[in-house]
Amino acid sequence: MKLKRTHNCGELTNNNNGETVRLSGWVENYRDHGGVAFIDLNDRWGTTQIVFHPDIAGEHHKIAHTLRSQDVISIEGKVSARPEGMANARLGTGEIEVYISDFELLNKSKTPPFEINHSGETNQEVLLKHRYLDLRSRKMQKNLIFRSELTNKIRNYFNDQQFVEIETPILTRATPEGARDYLVPSRTNPGKFFALPQSPQLFKQALMVSGYDRYFQIARCFRDEDLRADRQPEFTQVDIEMSFVDQEDVMSVTEGLMAGLMKDMFSKDLTLPLPRITYDQSMLEYGCDAPDLRFGLKIKDLSDVFVNTGFSVFKNAVKNGGAVRSINLKGAAEKLSRKDLDDMTPFAARFKAKGVAWIKMTAEGPQSPIVKFFSEEESAELYKRMEAETGDVLIFLADKEEVVCQSLAALRLDLGKKLGLIDENELNFTWVVDFPMFGKDHKARPTSLHHPFTAPKTEDLDRMEDDVFDVKTNAYDLVLNGCELGGGSIRIHRKDVQERVFRILGIDEEEARDKFGFLLDSLDYGAPPHGGLALGLDRMAMLFLKTPSLRDVIAFPKTQKATCMMTEAPGNVEEEQMEELFIASTVEDEE
Amino acid sequence: MKLKRTHNCGELTNNNNGETVRLSGWVENYRDHGGVAFIDLNDRWGTTQIVFHPDIAGEHHKIAHTLRSQDVISIEGKVSARPEGMANARLGTGEIEVYISDFELLNKSKTPPFEINHSGETNQEVLLKHRYLDLRSRKMQKNLIFRSELTNKIRNYFNDQQFVEIETPILTRATPEGARDYLVPSRTNPGKFFALPQSPQLFKQALMVSGYDRYFQIARCFRDEDLRADRQPEFTQVDIEMSFVDQEDVMSVTEGLMAGLMKDMFSKDLTLPLPRITYDQSMLEYGCDAPDLRFGLKIKDLSDVFVNTGFSVFKNAVKNGGAVRSINLKGAAEKLSRKDLDDMTPFAARFKAKGVAWIKMTAEGPQSPIVKFFSEEESAELYKRMEAETGDVLIFLADKEEVVCQSLAALRLDLGKKLGLIDENELNFTWVVDFPMFGKDHKARPTSLHHPFTAPKTEDLDRMEDDVFDVKTNAYDLVLNGCELGGGSIRIHRKDVQERVFRILGIDEEEARDKFGFLLDSLDYGAPPHGGLALGLDRMAMLFLKTPSLRDVIAFPKTQKATCMMTEAPGNVEEEQMEELFIASTVEDEE
Incomplete structure (x- = not known):
């Protein structure tokens, strides 16, 4: 096979005029003009026009008309400036075309079940079943490459700021976010189950106790919830935690990230500090805690x-x-x-x-x-x-x-x-701050509005038991165009305060020990003041790309029923596998 | 609270002489010399000597003797060059000390159950239970910070080489590596189970069909195997896949990575290309396929x-x-x-x-x-x-x-x-190449030595059915000091070849459809020639750090029984949770 490309399909210009090049890619758009055949050759980087001229292509000229869309080929040929007035300004390589002299068919393609660059009106099931073809579309390639660049910029930002990237476990225990957990039966601990993490919250707090000072991770998280258009059973969050900081420090680091991203990716100057609006003001003036300020x-x-x-x-x-x-x-x-x-x-x-x-x-x-x-x-x-x-x-x-x-x-x-008041090109950030510490459950008892490790504001500490619903926290949400990008808080680092909060929440000592034993213990051994934040990476990519669905920024998304149409996950498993895991299915066998 | 540090505990030198600074950190080593108290203040970056002088510290001088190891404090004081001959060359900050003028106790610590910088002979169970304290040791901080830097260098290398980082699902279907899967019961698909991936193999091949050309991911993988010292139920692999490449291309990209890492992290020049030894030669001369060539x-x-x-x-x-x-x-x-x-x-x-x-x-x-x-x-x-x-x-x-x-x-x-022939400081890389395509199962039937998508060498294609055990593949393992760092192969991109391989492996059409349906389908729609590689990141960090255990490079490792001593995962779950997931425990209730 002749594989070694000299260039990709997006980089040839007049500067390469006269060079002999080898390209590989996917065929699109066969045209014949008076015995000269033209095809577009695509790859991730672009499209190059290939010319099969009978005088130059020789035996390969015959092959041209047998080529079908999405066939994979490798060609060699000479770069030639297009004739005066024939340049295609819409194409990066529009100044040139390549006259083929050698050709190899690397793989034939059947006719795909939909146009690769479809309009979006194609049946969703068909698209998801053949996701590997939909991902070949210009749109999805652009989106996923953007997401990759975004991810890398985020990581480099935190590395530059001396954050340590630390991986936390996926096989772990129930975490305190309160959504439904995905469970994994243990083979080596009969009757016991791992939970997939809803966030690395407890681990990142442990890492602050360990003295890592600045932690970050781009972490996979899991929630077994009923799915909406902007939810997926697994999602990715940019997770940070910092020691010896107050709320402004965490917000300022986050703002630095956003300003860098806006500058790098959109050449926009973000004015810092970003606006801040209190929770109370937001609820009054916008009716919600994620106001769209465009x-x-x-x-x-x-x-x-x-x-x-x-x-x-x-x-x-x-x-x-x-x-x-x-x-x-x-x-x-x-x-x-x-x-x-x-x-x-x-x-x-x-x-x-x-x-x-x-x-x-x-x-x-x-x-x-x-x-x-x-x-x-x-x-x-x-x-x-x-x-x-x-x-x-x-x-x-x-x-x-x-x-x-x-x-x-x-x-x-x-x-x-x-009324046409929204500028769809605007990216409008705001912080929402001063959240109440407690919400009310259906019996009007206090519940955590964030999670039980969120610290009350120092000035509210003394009246936590008496005016419970008036207590505010150092919690903060970052909102972009009316969507919550993420949020965080300063955490409790003193054991006595943590125990008081558990009492207010009606979590008794036994339950606290059972669920958060090591966190409570760790507060006894030199826990520094700390706080952090988590941002939804999927949602960030979606909002930055101004696309309406998370499916547009996730390579292999799941449906609302949490199935993957491509792999047909989840699937059946053998009786013996379940036995090994000390579980049995309660679903009646239909045979 | 006074949190705003001016410096960390590792950066003050004679250049700061006379400056007033604020530091925060953990107390170690209280000493009293004739009424003047000294403590070491630690953080991730280093240690600074703090002096409580009765004439300068004022009321804070009394506090000094109440401080205990691992108390968390914030101090303000003046940097002072140490007297002639009193500098401590072993300490980055050994030229100076800080005379305290203001002090705040941020958190008291109980006496830890072991010395933070213990010798390593401490009971493993106690260490793992209090992992947040063991992670505070200089050794673990050094190791995890090294791992973070390693990870970032790897990512930047692949980004620079135009690889696209793409996240693949954790909730998926059984993959073809053949080890035992971790299973996740589905709530929305009664009786069905997700499997956690043993590798992103099928997804990365799909991404090549999608035209991403160069994919990478630092991917979490899972194997429910009985654990050895160098295994963990979840592990991290550097996963890459490339299109329009042959074996040398993949190896060359990998060598570029290794040379960069050696240069950046150890100032060592790696001679490229790395040595290559065939599987047959390695088995003959070293008795194994991961030879230690030191x-x-x-x-x-x-x-x-x-x-x-x-x-x-x-x-x-x-x-x-x-x-x-x-x-x-x-x-x-x-x-x-x-x-x-x-x-x-x-x-x-x-x-x-x-x-x-x-x-x-x-x-x-x-x-x-x-x-x-x-x-x-x-x-x-x-x-x-x-x-x-x-x-x-x-x-x-x-x-x-x-x-x-x-x-x-x-x-x-x-x-x-x-015989003392091994230079423990050497990092000796070699490739093992030309693996056989098939091994033998216990009934001497052919099995995949790598996985069923590995391509036979072109020259062996014609005799695949006749001389099955003689067929070689374009597979390659990277070996460091006698440990397999990882490996990969050129994959099958033609459907007819893939079907023949399935037939040889005794995988019938129904089974192939059921397990790998979408992969087979995808080969029909313009699959390019492609190949890739996966490297164990945990093991790489372990070998680079010359430490004997994976636990030294994983923040929250599991025991051989796959339990987490710190969080006590896996844990019990409620009856109702299981009911929702359509499973029941087969373990008898002991009450």
């Missing part, structure tokens, strides 16, 4: 305005401890039809909202089914607060606070898109 | 010399299809006692050898229980072939070839060490 449409609270209003929907919402909030859709009066406004109610109903009220500010005055219920003072205060002007549309939610937040957050995003 | 003691075959000898042990061995082979222990007559020579027989018995014969070449002539059986011609030919001289010792094995090889290989290594 556009305005801020939410404003009007609850105090409508405490005693004649409009009972608003009044009752406030009286029952809920809220009345509004967004001013600046200048949208012309753009939104009556139907658009009415459709907001069923839209918000998905979040259990009973209705969406609106006021259209027209030249003839406010148009709305609800203004007639307001007092003059209420109207005046409302318009003032909302900075309402002719041409604006105000929309209102009045409900339990959670419903108001969720409905307005979703409406805001939807309207941002509809 | 020393001689080559094995020589004498079977033809003793075809008709009067010494029936030798004669019968040859008659029964076995071999007579010998090593000349050059100049060892003085060094080996009669007992040393006699002890070789029980040593070789471990490999089923019935005995080890020997001849001591003394000034008075050959001393040996066996020379009397040899004819004059046999003796003459023997001495000539073995280049035997006065002072040498010849040792002999006569048995089935396998037994001869294994026994002499082990004796050679043992004697190489005993």
